[in-house]
Amino acid sequence: MSRALPLRRSLLVRLLITSVLIAGCSVAATAWLAVQTTTRAIQEEQGQVLADDMDILRQLSGYAATHPDWTHVAGTLRAISHRTGRRIALTTAGRLPIADSADHKASLPLKAAATVDPLRTDTDTEPGAQLAGIDPRAVGPYRLPTVERLTVAKLATVRQHCFARNGVHTRMERLPGGRSYLTNLDPRAEPGYVPNECADGKLNTPTRTEQRALDTLTGLTQSCLDRHDVHLDAPVALTVDATTGSAAEPYYMGKRPVEQEGVQARTAKACVDSARRRQLTPYVAPAAELFLGTGDSATPRFNMSSANKVKVAGVAGLVLALTVAATALIALRLVRPLRALTAAAQQPPEQHVRVPVTTHDETGVLARAFNELTERRERMEAQRKAMVSDIAHELRTPLTNIRGWLEVARDGLVDPDPELLSSLHDEAVILQRVIDDLQELAAADAGTLRLHREEIRADELLEQVAAAHRVRAEDAEIRLVVDVTDTLWLNADPVRTRQTLGNLMSNAIRHTLAGGTITLRARRQDDQIVLEVADTGAGIEPEDLPHVFDRFWRAEKSRSRRTGGSGLGLAIVRHLVTAHGGTVTVSSAAGAGSVFAVRLPCAEGPDVPIAPPV
16 A cells, blocks of 8 residues: 655645756846856956966966066066057066056055065966976976087988888977977877887987086985985986977886885985985075056945846746746656556566556656566566576476486386496486576576686687587587688687587487588678587477577477487576677578587687887
8 A cells, every 4th residue: 555755745746846946946047147247347357368478477487487587677567568558567476567568657456466486486477387386488498509400300300201201290390408309299109219220319319418407407416315314226327308308207216115105206206306406496586476467456345226136037947937837837747657667566476467658758767667676577577487487397307207216216117237227327418418508598687707818819719619518419420510701809708618619509409300501601791700509400490580599498399308418508608609699590491401600709810929119
């Protein structure tokens, strides 16, 4: 008996509350967006655009990175101010004037817009800025003279021609320090890939100027490490970063515990960063405070009038009322079929009640899905009953035989001679086979069937299956043929795959008369390998084809073991193939034989070792 849901848990009430919240949030968000849009429009009219500010900071940081002081920055400030229409002023940290684009001495804003320091910048100011915070344009002693610049450019040209001969397209670019480097234009190539022919190491070797700067930096770093009493197992090694033209990250080897190595690594990196700034300080301008604007303007704010507030409140109330009304109508329509589904689901399972589909929306889809579920439940119930009957039938016969022979042997009516024991053993084998097959199917149904995939050659797999069944086929006077022309590879579990083909082979031998032929074939179709087991047996009737993979199904309605097995072999085949992500199909005609086709994912074969890039 169904119970009425409390009002607080009703779908209608929940939808109403949700719609009110959504509408309220929408109105609030719209009002907030209107205020923010208006404020931004006013700011843009006065020239307060963040993109312009960042561009000004980027240009001044570049000037500081390439000049040792601010002596001649006035002309640069006036040019930037003329282009942007902004007042730009630079002062020291103590607000002593350095340069100002305005002729009049108007007061500066209370707070600086930013600090211009090329040795402590960020990645947003200049694309390519190092994580350590140093502007990449601050190269200082790493700047190459003309001769070395031409030499490096020549080496880059030679390497570019070498790349082109190996099918790699590159573009030559130049760093702020004058070092030339190559950029790979092929998006499919791995980063840093260098053909073996081109890996001579000459382009990345530091020049004489760079080596002197690196030696100086190494000495400053080592002094810092000595001050911090850090002793590494190997000295710090520095090189030139191919993407910045300055010193790269430190590299050292150590054999201490992981915790101690972590402390050393952080200390070494901090010393290198400190040494970099110390080395570049004479080549860059000192830090300066950047002021933008006229200094007497405040950020504009948008204040709503009383009339506008009344309008917003009225629109918000109207939106809320419309939302509540529309939600109520939709909710009533949604609740009606849901109640029908609830009533049908609460009926006893044996009634199999179906719900009438009255809508074409989500609830209608849900109703159709419920009806399909009911039909599947009916089919599963019928299959369960049939399967229980089939299992009882399969186990009853061998158990009856074993019990009968044991009873007559116990009563002394027959002697337990080898022939009797062999007969009992055969019956036990039949029982074991049925139980093993049922266990395989249970594992497949439970999703615990484990596969150990590897790359297998199709021709070797078919030869192994044929060799395993050749004696049995020869006893039945059946010819086995393996037809594989190409070297095909598939990605599958070799044991389970042989079991699959073995079941198909046993089925083919059982239904092929003496003098017949069984052919094993393999071919590639798109991204799959098709394994076929074709026989010249009696074939399958058209009305029986849809049932060949059902459990305990046999074309022989008498269920005689003389013409069939347990009826589980093909069902196991289907589950094993499905577990591999493949499919199995059968094509047959009465009197013309059958062809079972197993489609499994293909593989590219074993990987060929490739030399690592230099």
